[in-house]
Amino acid sequence: MLRAESFAPASFPAVERGARLPAATSGASAGGFTNLFRELRREIEQFIATGSDRSSGMALSAEGAVRRARMLWNEGARNTIGAASPPEAGRVSRTTPEAQRAFVASIAPFAREAAARLGVSPELVIAHAALESGWGAHRPMGFGDRDSFNFFGIKAGSGWRGEVVRAMTTEYEEGLPVRRPQIFRSYPDAMAAFADYARLLGESNRYRELPGVGEDAVAFARALARGGYATDPDYAEKLERLARQVRAIGLPEAGEE
Template identity: 50%
Template sequence: MFTQRSEGWQAAGAAQPSDAVALPLDLPSQGAGFAEQFAGVRAEVERFIADGGSASAQQLSPEAWRVRQQLGAGSVDLSAVPPDRQAFVEEMLPHAQAAAARLGVTPDLVLAHAALESGWGRKPLTRGDGGNSHNLFGIKADARWRGEVAASLTTEFIHGQKQSRVEPFRAYPDYRAAFDDYADLLASNPRYRAALGVGGDARAFAEALARGGYATDPDYAGKLAGLAGQFRKGMR
């Protein structure tokens, strides 16, 4: 369904459990009590996302509300980003923060996804006239799409083999619309439910997208998780 338009970023580290969210919760750090409490907090945040963050917001527990605030703010370490890519991060960060808050993940994961699909904004999907489609996530225009369409050459993996083909992609008036549509897609499609509410767990987010069929590249999860790690090197 989706295209893969990235360079060869390598996987960073072994897979981690999907509930290993790196958030400073005031909960016990181990044992059955922690597992039960964490599962409850995560379920609350997921319901918040599913409800669009409206009425359910007033019903969140203090722990879940704190998680919600932390996810919305997030942190990206620009010192860990190569200088020639910092302009891309600075421009996209506000949009990534808004999308991340809706998805229950940290902004660095959304930024990494945009960077992976667009080559840090250097390999954009273009319109027929050569203009910018603002499609940073390689989202194709299926039969349900009612917006503008941009036909673009892309690389797909078919039966394990790379193939170049022209495919229809969604086009947006600006980057804000692109990030909004991206968040809508992940939040509404049950195939990507496991990617919601994972906080800063890059491996869980990447593997959930790969299992959901976001891209045809067999190494997609490793590339996305590895790229997300680039934002955090300076914070270790």
């Protein structure tokens, strides 16, 4: 996903990353997370006091306790954030071949326009949208299932003056996935989303290697990765694989979408 700091400082406060355990989440939307969190706290406190986990007979290291707490905290936050979550960075939803073909056909005209501005093939733009949105099934959604039309996971920095939606996303830190809330740009329709995407990639010096790569999926993917579009270490490889898949599906003839 495109980091907001690629173009402007992020406007959303960072999630605290210290080893201190967070307080338990309250509210009905958290479901069973609160009880699970309390159980975890008791387990950790018992380990600190006695050096062992009496309930299970298994030792729990301090590092393991913090890692487990973070995992549960991230899961609880996902359930209480108030917005649908986009897919994890680089993880593509398991959609049916029919749904994938429908997705390709639905965005083909917008992808063609964006591709023409960037000097790349529309199949590469579609593959990028499929990677970031899970074939369109996991775009960031606002309250009341309001569609953001954000097919590319573009975050909203301080310079963004349009609508926004809030959702959980996955970033990779030192090779490990970390769930955290982010603010994403929201568009009135798909045409506006693809136009913004083409403008950002075309004007940013970070992605200066991308415009003009034509049908070269390897060059396209690596230009995005080198520019810091996503933190997933396997991002370029996944994008290359999706580009081959989109080409196998094929695009409808212009004007037939």
